[in-house]
Amino acid sequence: MSNELLMDNNTQYSAHIENQRFREFSSQNITAILPVCNEEVSIGSIVLLTRLYADNVVVIDDGSTDRTTEVAKKAGAQVIVHKFNQGKAEALKTGFKIAVDLGADIIVTMDLNSQHNPADIPKLVAPIIKGDAEIVNGSRYLNHPGKNDSIYRRIGHTMQDTTAKMNLNLGITDTQSGFRAYAASTKDIFRFSGKKIAIENEMLADAGRSGIRITEVEIGAYNNSETSIRNPAKYMLGTLKTVVEDIENNRPLYLYSVPGFALATCGFYMGFKFMEAFFLGSANLNFGHTFLMVFLALIGVYMTLKGIVAHSMEGAFRQVDLV
Numbered sequence: 040m041s042n043e044l045l046m047d048n049n050t051q052y053s054a055h056i057e058n059q060r061f062r063e064f065s066s067q068n069i070t071a072i073l074p075v076c077n078e079e080v081s082i083g084s085i086v087l088l089t090r091l092y093a094d095n096v097v098v099i100d101d102g103s104t105d106r107t108t109e110v111a112k113k114a115g116a117q118v119i120v121h122k123f124n125q126g127k128a129e130a131l132k133t134g135f136k137i138a139v140d141l142g143a144d145i146i147v148t149m150d151l152n153s154q155h156n157p158a159d160i161p162k163l164v165a166p167i168i169k170g171d172a173e174i175v176n177g178s179r180y181l182n183h184p185g186k187n188d189s190i191y192r193r194i195g196h197t198m199q200d201t202t203a204k205m206n207l208n209l210g211i212t213d214t215q216s217g218f219r220a221y222a223a224s225t226k227d228i229f230r231f232s233g234k235k236i237a238i239e240n241e242m243l244a245d246a247g248r249s250g251i252r253i254t255e256v257e258i259g260a261y262n263n264s265e266t267s268i269r270n271p272a273k274y275m276l277g278t279l280k281t282v283v284e285d286i287e288n289n290r291p292l293y294l295y296s297v298p299g300f301a302l303a304t305c306g307f308y309m310g311f312k313f314m315e316a317f318f319l320g321s322a323n324l325n326f327g328h329t330f331l332m333v334f335l336a337l338i339g340v341y342m343t344l345k346g347i348v349a350h351s352m353e354g355a356f357r358q359v360d361l362v
Contacts, residue, residue: 229242
């Protein structure tokens with residue numbers, strides 16, 4: 040865990056005083072959800088700090104093989120254990136259910152691997168308490184975009200956020216943030232499938248379609264030893280995969296039908312010009328030329344139809360989800 044999150048006794052006392060003032064401002068039940076897997080080193084301190092700002096801390100142990108559960112319980116968290124790793128979407132689904140059962144008015148989600156600071160929780164939940172929003176996204180880039188990131192991570196972040204903004208029509212500056220606050224009343228709008236796109240983007244998509252109010256607040260961004268040494272090539276490949284999956288899930292017409300229509304048009308145009316020249320006697324049948332125009336026409340028609348079908352099916356699924 041980074042040194043930025045470690046508190047000495049004086050800092051803890053100051054945080055406690057600050058939290059007392061915050062709790063006097065609102066009596067709403069705040070429950071924090073921490074989906075984790077094999078985080079025995081950092082889970083204890085995070086739970087202790089989070090308890091300063093939340094009424095309940097729920098740790099979803101998603102198939103850990105270390106002492107994560109034991110340490111989290113000793114730190115005062117309520118722990119729900121998945122016997123095997125089911126993924127973050129299922130962990131959040133379980134966490135939201137438990138939070139509602141505990142009487143939460145506001146649900147806060149946090150990621151340990153992003154080094155989120157629990158001291159930002161009052162700032163995160165304030166718009167909900169004031170009635171200005173139903174979802175608050177904690178953004179590392181709201182006022183100082185990518186100032187602590189490497190160049191390749193800034194490029195990847197820009198690609199992901201640009202794609203998400205295009206797909207979701209939301210003015211969010213940090214679409215990959217896992218540090219968010221939700222009014223408990225929003226729990227039924229989320230699918231928690233996480234099958235086609237990252238669960239963070241899926242939840243934003245669900246929120247955007249529901250028409251609820253979403254805002255952002257700036258949160259601290261701390262260096263993470265794991266992400267800072269990540270192989271740039273591997274990171275960029277993962278980013279491209281995320282971008283393609285995001286477009287495929289939300290804008291299949293853009294991914295398939297638009298380029299497919301262009302390819303089909305090119306193939307049919309080549310075929311038309313060839314047939315015109317052939318019948319006028321100025322061209323002979325050439326296997327390579329014929330193969331290319333047939334290939335372009337067929338692959339173009341296939342991609343166009345695939346995009347149309349995927350778009351129709353996605354619309355149907357959305358209607359089912361809203362019922």
